[in-house]
Amino acid sequence: MDTVVTLLYYFLTAYIAVLLVWNFVKRKNWQEEVLCVIVLIPFLLRLLRLK
Amino acid sequence: MTRKIVIAALGTALAVLAGLSFYRSRHLREPVVAGPGVSRVAKLGDYFGPIKGTVNDANVYVLEGREPGGTILLLGGTHPEEPAGRLAAWIVAENAELVRGRILVVLTANRSASTVTRLGGAYPPDFTIPTAWGGQKFRLGDRWSNPLDQWPDPEVYLHYPTRQELAYVDIRNLNRAFPGRPNGTLTERTCYAVTELIRREKVDVAIDLHEAELQYPVISTIVAHPKGADLAAAAAMFISSMEGFAIGVENSPKALRGLSHREIGDATDAVSLLLEAPEPFLDATRGRTDRELLLTGKDDFVVRAGKRGLLFEKIDEKGWPIDVRVGRHTSTILQILEIWSSENPAKAVIVSGVPRYTEVIEKGTGAFLKDPKTASASRLFSE
Numbered sequence: 412m413d414t415v416v417t418l419l420y421y422f423l424t425a426y427i428a429v430l431l432v433w434n435f436v437k438r439k440n441w442q443e444e445v446l447c448v449i450v451l452i453p454f455l456l457r458l459l460r461l462k
Numbered sequence: 463m464t465r466k467i468v469i470a471a472l473g474t475a476l477a478v479l480a481g482l483s484f485y486r487s488r489h490l491r492e493p494v495v496a497g498p499g500v501s502r503v504a505k506l507g508d509y510f511g512p513i514k515g516t517v518n519d520a521n522v523y524v525l526e527g528r529e530p531g532g533t534i535l536l537l538g539g540t541h542p543e544e545p546a547g548r549l550a551a552w553i554v555a556e557n558a559e560l561v562r563g564r565i566l567v568v569l570t571a572n573r574s575a576s577t578v579t580r581l582g583g584a585y586p587p588d589f590t591i592p593t594a595w596g597g598q599k600f601r602l603g604d605r606w607s608n609p610l611d612q613w614p615d616p617e618v619y620l621h622y623p624t625r626q627e628l629a630y631v632d633i634r635n636l637n638r639a640f641p642g643r644p645n646g647t648l649t650e651r652t653c654y655a656v657t658e659l660i661r662r663e664k665v666d667v668a669i670d671l672h673e674a675e676l677q678y679p680v681i682s683t684i685v686a687h688p689k690g691a692d693l694a695a696a697a698a699m700f701i702s703s704m705e706g707f708a709i710g711v712e713n714s715p716k717a718l719r720g721l722s723h724r725e726i727g728d729a730t731d732a733v734s735l736l737l738e739a740p741e742p743f744l745d746a747t748r749g750r751t752d753r754e755l756l757l758t759g760k761d762d763f764v765v766r767a768g769k770r771g772l773l774f775e776k777i778d779e780k781g782w783p784i785d786v787r788v789g790r791h792t793s794t795i796l797q798i799l800e801i802w803s804s805e806n807p808a809k810a811v812i813v814s815g816v817p818r819y820t821e822v823i824e825k826g827t828g829a830f831l832k833d834p835k836t837a838s839a840s841r842l843f844s845e
Contacts, residue, residue: 413647416614441465448473452480460610461481461488 421458428454487587488577488608490601492845493834494569497556498815499525503843506568509662510655512644517574517611518652521843522659523555523567525813531563532666532809534799535732537656539570540636540670540722542603543580545589545756546739546784547671549600550791553830554816562803563811566663570845571656572636574611574648576603586753591784593828595835602756607634612648622646626719637670640725657729665732666809667693667802670722671791673741676764676773683710684794685736687727693805694735697797705793705819707786737794739787740775747772757784789822 428451435447456462496503504522507514520539538551548569555567570576579585579602590597609615612634619633620626622643632638634649642654660668667690674681686694694711702708714723714734726734742748742764743756749763759782768777796816803810817830834842 413614420614435466435470441469444466444469445473448469449476452473452477455477456481456484459481461484462610 424454424457428458483587487579487601490588490599492600493598493837494521494523494552494843494845495556495832495834495837496523496841496843497525497554497558497832499527499558499560499565499813500555500841501526506652506655506659509658510644510651512651513655516648517577517608518572518648518655520568520570520573521845523569523843525555525558525560525565525567527560527562527564527812529562532802532806532811533564533566533663534802534811535660535663535665535668536565536567536795537571537668537670537722538568539576539603540572541605541672542570542572542576542601543585543605543744544671544673544739544741545600545602546673546741546787546791547737549591549784549788549827550671550795553788553792553822553827554795554813556832557815557817557830558813559815561812561814563809564663565811565813566659566665568656572607572649572652573845574607574652575605575634575636576601576845578604578608578610580604581609584751586751586756589753589756591757591828591831592826593831593833595833597828598831605635606631607636607649609634621719622650624719628720632720635720637672637722638720640720640722641729653725657726660726660730660732665730666806666811667798668722668726668730668732668734669795669798670726670734670736672736672738673744673787674738675744675746676740676742676775676777677745677747677767679774680712681738681740681775682708682790683712683738684798685712685714685721685723685738687714687723687734689727690733690735693733693798693801696801697794700797700801701794705797707790707793707819709790709794735798737791739790740777740782741787742777742782759783759787785823785827786819788827789817789819792816792822793819 431451507519538548643650684694723736
């Protein structure tokens with residue numbers, strides 16, 4: 412069961428990371444672009460199992 | 463478009479820098495030079511197969527004397543962020559010579575917890591103990607297993623087998639998961655492996671080495687299972703009169719489950735004891751959480767808390783240096799061994815080469831760490 416939840420968690424992490432990249436592409440304001448990139452970092456580190 | 467590329471590049475650079483830092487911290491190798499008493503190095507997985515090859519397949523340094531006697535287990539790194547326990551065990555593994563009996567030393571009982579620091583706690587990833595040959599770097603670690611190795615946490619942690627309700631995060635706390643569960647989480651399986659080690663090696667006394675915040679009432683003490691109450695009381699008396707510091711004795715409570723001093727004593731034939739030394743680095747009211755605080759134990763905010771009567775241990779501007787905390791542990795271990803041996807001659811464990819409290823303070827912990835560069839490959843291991 413824990414393995415299933417863990418896999419779902421990583422799937423959600425990847426999904427949110429894709430949404431953040433999509434938002435980054437669509438933003439027009441540089442401050443919002445920076446915000447998207449900063450928020451994206453922990454999601455990427457988790458997906459790569461670094462933190 | 464150019465702006466987006468620049469921002470994305472900066473973000474990538476930040477992610478790479480952070481990722482490299484976390485990767486290096488998680489994979490930092492800590493050298494161990496097996497001392498003259500070490501006859502072989504086993505693995506925790508030798509006692510419970512499912513742990514083999516996992517991050518928690520810890521080394522078990524087996525120190526054997528020429529004459530048969532009793533068997534003592536030293537557990538360091540149950541909580542890696544309490545480094546005096548690991549360092550005291552390190553000193554035993556690298557320096558002790560056994561005349562009688564055996565000492566089994568685990569330096570990193572929860573290796574997974576040693577590969578992560580407190581999430582959101584701004585802990586330093588590592589620390590260095592100065593030595594004559596330049597210094598040895600150690601992972602700082604955390605109290606709980608790395609979420610990368612064990613996840614998710616439940617809403618409420620039900621301890622096995624008592625089903626006592628504990629804080630959710632303590633499902634990753636090695637000292638809340640004893641005696642362990644063979645088909646449980648990584649932390650529970652690690653506890654089960656330690657329990658199996660104790661059973662198979664017929665351990666007589668298991669000593670779990672810890673540190674505590676000064677705002678925690680169980681501090682500067684030996685926590686003893688009822689089987690070890692007399693041993694702990696005698697050790698505390700001798701320490702207070704002979705070693706140059708005071709230490710108390712606490713009875714292991716029946717109502718709090720999962721702790722080594724309770725569960726090992728209940729589940730095995732071993733006497734189980736847990737040692738606590740003061741570590742201001744862990745106090746909630748501390749100031750900057752850096753390497754200096756970890757090693758000097760000096761903190762103005764904790765001192766002010768003490769002046770307001772909020773602490774269970776004294777502290778002044780001298781702090782609680784790491785050498786003092788390590789020396790407390792080595793002297794307490796030696797006193798326990800000496801009293802155990804005098805009361806159980808057939809199961810005596812007689813050791814030499816381990817420095818006591820005053821010697822550790824005088825020479826420093828680093829004086830008892832061996833230079834891995836000068837060690838032969840056959841005596842060199844890593845944590």
